[in-house]
Amino acid sequence: MLEELKHIPIADYDYPLPDERIARYPLAERDQSKLLAVTSDGIAEHRFFELPQLLPADTLLVFNDTKVIHARLLFRKETGATIEIFCLEPYRMAISESFEQRERCSWVCFIGNNKKWKEGVLSGRWQADGGEFVLSATRREAVGNAWVVDFNWTGGASFAEVIEKAGVIPLPPYLGRDAEESDATRYQTVYAHYEGSVAAPTAGLHFTDRVIGRLHDKGIDTEYLTLHVGAGTFKPVSSEHIGDHEMHVEKIHVTADNLRHICAHRDTARVAVGTTSVRTMESLYWFGVQLRHNAELEYMHVSQWDPYTLDDCGMDYAEAYGNILEWMERKGVDDMMGETQLMIAPGYRYRTITGMVTNFHQPKSTLLLLVSAFIGDRWKEAYRYALDHGFRFLSYGDSCLFMP
Numbered sequence: 030m031l032e033e034l035k036h037i038p039i040a041d042y043d044y045p046l047p048d049e050r051i052a053r054y055p056l057a058e059r060d061q062s063k064l065l066a067v068t069s070d071g072i073a074e075h076r077f078f079e080l081p082q083l084l085p086a087d088t089l090l091v092f093n094d095t096k097v098i099h100a101r102l103l104f105r106k107e108t109g110a111t112i113e114i115f116c117l118e119p120y121r122m123a124i125s126e127s128f129e130q131r132e133r134c135s136w137v138c139f140i141g142n143n144k145k146w147k148e149g150v151l152s153g154r155w156q157a158d159g160g161e162f163v164l165s166a167t168r169r170e171a172v173g174n175a176w177v178v179d180f181n182w183t184g185g186a187s188f189a190e191v192i193e194k195a196g197v198i199p200l201p202p203y204l205g206r207d208a209e210e211s212d213a214t215r216y217q218t219v220y221a222h223y224e225g226s227v228a229a230p231t232a233g234l235h236f237t238d239r240v241i242g243r244l245h246d247k248g249i250d251t252e253y254l255t256l257h258v259g260a261g262t263f264k265p266v267s268s269e270h271i272g273d274h275e276m277h278v279e280k281i282h283v284t285a286d287n288l289r290h291i292c293a294h295r296d297t298a299r300v301a302v303g304t305t306s307v308r309t310m311e312s313l314y315w316f317g318v319q320l321r322h323n324a325e326l327e328y329m330h331v332s333q334w335d336p337y338t339l340d341d342c343g344m345d346y347a348e349a350y351g352n353i354l355e356w357m358e359r360k361g362v363d364d365m366m367g368e369t370q371l372m373i374a375p376g377y378r379y380r381t382i383t384g385m386v387t388n389f390h391q392p393k394s395t396l397l398l399l400v401s402a403f404i405g406d407r408w409k410e411a412y413r414y415a416l417d418h419g420f421r422f423l424s425y426g427d428s429c430l431f432m433p
Contacts, residue, residue, distance in 0.1 A: 031337040034376045035272025043392045052421035055215045060237045063420050063427035067411050077235040081243040089294040093230040093305045094253040096221035099196030104151035113141030120177050124225040128189035138178045155195045164195050199227050201424050225257035231424040232303035232387045252290050255282040256309045265393050276333045276370045281309055284364040285357050292347040300384035304396050310381040312369035317349025320356050329367025346381040373399040384432040389422040404431050
């Protein structure tokens with residue numbers, strides 16, 4: 030199966046996306062976006078605020094509550110050259126710990142205009158609530174196509190506060206514009222909580238407090254997991270076959286209560302909001318499978334091809350999650366951090382979800398592969414309908430509800 034999957038041509042997951050169909054800006058009201066429902070009854074067009082009436086009353090909706098950080102830092106050298114430092118993840122430190130630092134920390138970063146920064150320290154002054162602070166950056170060593178950058182700053186603020194004042198929201202490159210003040214709010218879900226992403230879980234951008242309130246009024250349950258979205262989510266598949274594409278690694282944080290709550294919905298609809306929630310729930314399943322084979326594992330890491338090589342022992346998701354709960358109990362912890370590099374592609378069998386809410390994705394992307402693995406070739410019908418009926422595409426665009 031694995032070799033057959035690796036030879037899937039990415040050209041089979043291409044479609045014509047006119048530039049004018051990419052939503053450069055969000056709508057004035059989040060929940061007024063279009064929603065394309067693809068169910069066993071066919072395809073139907075709705076508005077997003079109608080979502081509560083489209084779901085069974087006992088549904089569990091699972092969200093990703095990550096928060097986008099102001100990851101783009103722009104420094105101007107005395108020569109006039111502008112150097113962009115794009116913060117990806119802390120270097121050898123947990124995200125939460127790095128954000129709590131009050132004097133120095135190190136991050137793995139992309140560097141724009143790198144040839145203009147051959148040596149020396151970059152520095153700049155910014156205004157914060159407590160007054161002015163100076164932020165300095167020193168390039169240390171290469172890590173793949175990125176660099177380790179050491180940051181130092183004055184004023185005693187946390188790095189979370191520093192980066193919020195000094196940085197800007199990192200919009201997806203396909204939007205073709207610089208971030209504006211409104212993006213600091215609109216490129217963020219209303220329930221965003223844990224800082225650490227460099228891209229928004231965009232299916233969640235349509236939700237408002239009003240919609241969430243109506244979901245609860247109907248008896249629809251909600252749960253919040255955390256996956257910090259990395260810049261690799263925008264990386265198109267450039268190889269001819271998907272087997273030659275290397276998936277990016279993303280960080281996951283879940284609690285024992287999260288797992289117990291999802292297990293309690295074993296016999297109901299479970300709908301993931303966004304591909305990041307899908308990847309989190311499915312990755313947790315495979316960690317549970319790993320523990321079945323080796324209960325002494327120290328850390329959660331799900332590799333790209335694990336689902337296609339591991340024997341799942343016939344477990345359902347609740348059994349797999351139960352293995353994680355037992356592992357956490359043995360370790361005396363009630364939450365866990367982990368990593369996933371999971372690739373979900375046609376031929377994959379979903380274990381944890383019965384539906385998903387997601388936006389329209391780029392041609393030749395791993396996210397489109399994930400959708401195809403869930404609804405098969407119906408993605409072509411859905412995308413053709415969306416293109417023919419004025420739907421808006423990508424991060425600030427409209428959404429889909431897939432309930433096959």
